[in-house]
Amino acid sequence: MTANGYFTEHRRLWLGLCSFFFLVTAWELVLTYIFPVNPFFFTKPSLIAAAFKEQLQGAKLWHDLAVSSQAFLWGFSFAVIVGIPVGLVMGWRRRVEYSLDPFLTALYASPLVALAPLFIIVFGVGVLGKAALVFLLAVFPFVFNAFAGVKSTDLLLINVIRSYGGSEKDLYLKVILPSTMPYIIAGARLAIGRGLVGIIVGEFYAASEGIGFAITQAGDTYRLPDMFVGIIILSLIAVGLTELMRKLELTVAPWRASDEVR
Amino acid sequence: MIPFIQARNITLVFSPKNREPVTALSDFSLEVGKGEFVSIVGPSGCGKSSFLNILLGLIKPDSGEIQLNGAPITGPGQERAMVFQEFGLLPWRTVTANVELGLELKGIAPARRAERATELIKLVGLKDFASHYPHELSGGMKQRVGLARALATNPEVLLMDEPFAALDAQTRDLMQMELLQIWEHTKKTVLFVTHSIEEAAYLSDRVIVMTARPGRTKDILKIALPRPRDYEMRLTPEFNEIKLRIWEVLKEELTSGGQT
Numbered sequence: 024m025t026a027n028g029y030f031t032e033h034r035r036l037w038l039g040l041c042s043f044f045f046l047v048t049a050w051e052l053v054l055t056y057i058f059p060v061n062p063f064f065f066t067k068p069s070l071i072a073a074a075f076k077e078q079l080q081g082a083k084l085w086h087d088l089a090v091s092s093q094a095f096l097w098g099f100s101f102a103v104i105v106g107i108p109v110g111l112v113m114g115w116r117r118r119v120e121y122s123l124d125p126f127l128t129a130l131y132a133s134p135l136v137a138l139a140p141l142f143i144i145v146f147g148v149g150v151l152g153k154a155a156l157v158f159l160l161a162v163f164p165f166v167f168n169a170f171a172g173v174k175s176t177d178l179l180l181i182n183v184i185r186s187y188g189g190s191e192k193d194l195y196l197k198v199i200l201p202s203t204m205p206y207i208i209a210g211a212r213l214a215i216g217r218g219l220v221g222i223i224v225g226e227f228y229a230a231s232e233g234i235g236f237a238i239t240q241a242g243d244t245y246r247l248p249d250m251f252v253g254i255i256i257l258s259l260i261a262v263g264l265t266e267l268m269r270k271l272e273l274t275v276a277p278w279r280a281s282d283e284v285r
Numbered sequence: 286m287i288p289f290i291q292a293r294n295i296t297l298v299f300s301p302k303n304r305e306p307v308t309a310l311s312d313f314s315l316e317v318g319k320g321e322f323v324s325i326v327g328p329s330g331c332g333k334s335s336f337l338n339i340l341l342g343l344i345k346p347d348s349g350e351i352q353l354n355g356a357p358i359t360g361p362g363q364e365r366a367m368v369f370q371e372f373g374l375l376p377w378r379t380v381t382a383n384v385e386l387g388l389e390l391k392g393i394a395p396a397r398r399a400e401r402a403t404e405l406i407k408l409v410g411l412k413d414f415a416s417h418y419p420h421e422l423s424g425g426m427k428q429r430v431g432l433a434r435a436l437a438t439n440p441e442v443l444l445m446d447e448p449f450a451a452l453d454a455q456t457r458d459l460m461q462m463e464l465l466q467i468w469e470h471t472k473k474t475v476l477f478v479t480h481s482i483e484e485a486a487y488l489s490d491r492v493i494v495m496t497a498r499p500g501r502t503k504d505i506l507k508i509a510l511p512r513p514r515d516y517e518m519r520l521t522p523e524f525n526e527i528k529l530r531i532w533e534v535l536k537e538e539l540t541s542g543g544q545t
Binding site: 184 | 334341342343360361362363365366367369371373375376377386387390391419420438
């Protein structure tokens with residue numbers, strides 16, 4: 024393959040990397056030579072990098088990450104366990120749909136983080152309060168995407184299962200769930216973002232540890248490079264998990280790989 | 286003696302929401318002998334596909350009786366299997382897993398399922414594609430999987446709802462020949478719905494011509510061509526004469542029903 028061909032093939036990656044490095048360099052140069060702002064009020068990549076290195080070597084960052092991950096995993100797992108079955112049954116059973124719809128639509132559309140203080144009061148400052156908040160935010164994408172997935176299930180396949188004497192359980196397990204999987208995974212991608220918001224907001228309100236707490240604390244004490252470290256780590260986690268979901272989508276739905284939209 | 290399949294005075298009315306009810310079948314009667322190959326042709330919307338679904342047990346007629354081997358049909362059953370026009374393969378399953386579907390739903394043990402699936406995949410000529418997914422197959426191959434899946438449960442009656450309509454002309458010719466070969470050595474009773482006069486004449490022992498909606502039997506034509514039938518037979522004057530006879534019966538319905 025020629026060098027030219029190689030760049031054409033991977034241009035998505037290369038152009039992305041180039042614009043990233045361009046932005047970082049520009050940021051650094053502007054703050055060093057054009058507007059040398061007091062590092063107390065704003066910061067630049069070299070200082071963030073130094074803070075990053077320092078924090079990676081310390082114990083506090085890892086502890087904060089562990090604390091936040093624990094709450095995230097609990098809340099997210101419950102969102103999966105509750106959200107998917109509710110969405111599936113809602114999609115398949117009209118009566119369930121009509122009963123739950125007004126309630127779920129209102130909650131999905133509302134800025135649920137407004138409920139954060141209430142959740143902290145009811146469930147406490149620890150893991151439980153944060154996990155409850157993550158659950159509340161992450162459960163709706165699962166419900167709605169599972170619901171939409173069921174609605175798009177091919178009726179012909181339902182008839183195929185029925186024609187071989189399949190039961191209601193067979194319909195769910197052999198057609199409805201597998202055909203809904205790509206929708207559920209797309210929902211998971213949304214839920215990851217919302218769940219991370221849940222963690223951070225929970226820790227902003229009341230916490231003494233966790234990555235969200237570390238960000239607020241750094242901000243409150245004007246340690247901007249440390250604050251950026253927290254933010255960057257969050258973005259990296261979000262991007263990593265989202266990419267994982269994309270890979271998962273191709274694994275569970277190989278037949279959709281061919282019509283994958285770029 | 287009671288015929289193998291007996292449908293008497295079947296009436297089926299669809300009542301879609303906010304629209305006039307539509308009578309799909311009205312007083313439709315049919316008798317099919319064991320091992321017979323019967324085709325049903327008729328204008329679009331005459332209820333021929335609905336009739337197959339009644340036989341399959343997926344829809345219940347509003348009135349009339351339908352019996353298989355002397356017992357009324359009340360729901361889906363082991364002795365009947367359908368080959369669908371749009372194949373109806375599960376896209377997340379390999380060819381083998383698709384062929385096993387019916388056996389799996391009947392609770393057959395995995396080892397026996399796999400054995401039976403392998404046998405049928407070989408019969409329909411897809412041995413090298415057993416672990417492929419449907420999206421990797423051509424239309425003709427997909428319908429071979431559909432046929433293998435239906436045969437896997439070893440039904441006595443094979444219901445075929447325009448099974449080759451979605452295929453190109455050459456694949457279609459080939460599939461018809463293969464279907465005849467399979468039918469000749471499995472001796473299933475086949476009910477075959479089609480829009481193609483040529484297909485009906487080539488495959489069948491008898492052709493039922495239905496009226497425009499509401500569907501009723503207009504005429505029954507016996508196809509007295511010798512078997513086994515080959516492709517060359519389709520070029521003979523006798524064959525053309527049969528096609529002409531079917532066409533003449535069908536023609537009035539196509540024009541009078543206002544359907545195209």
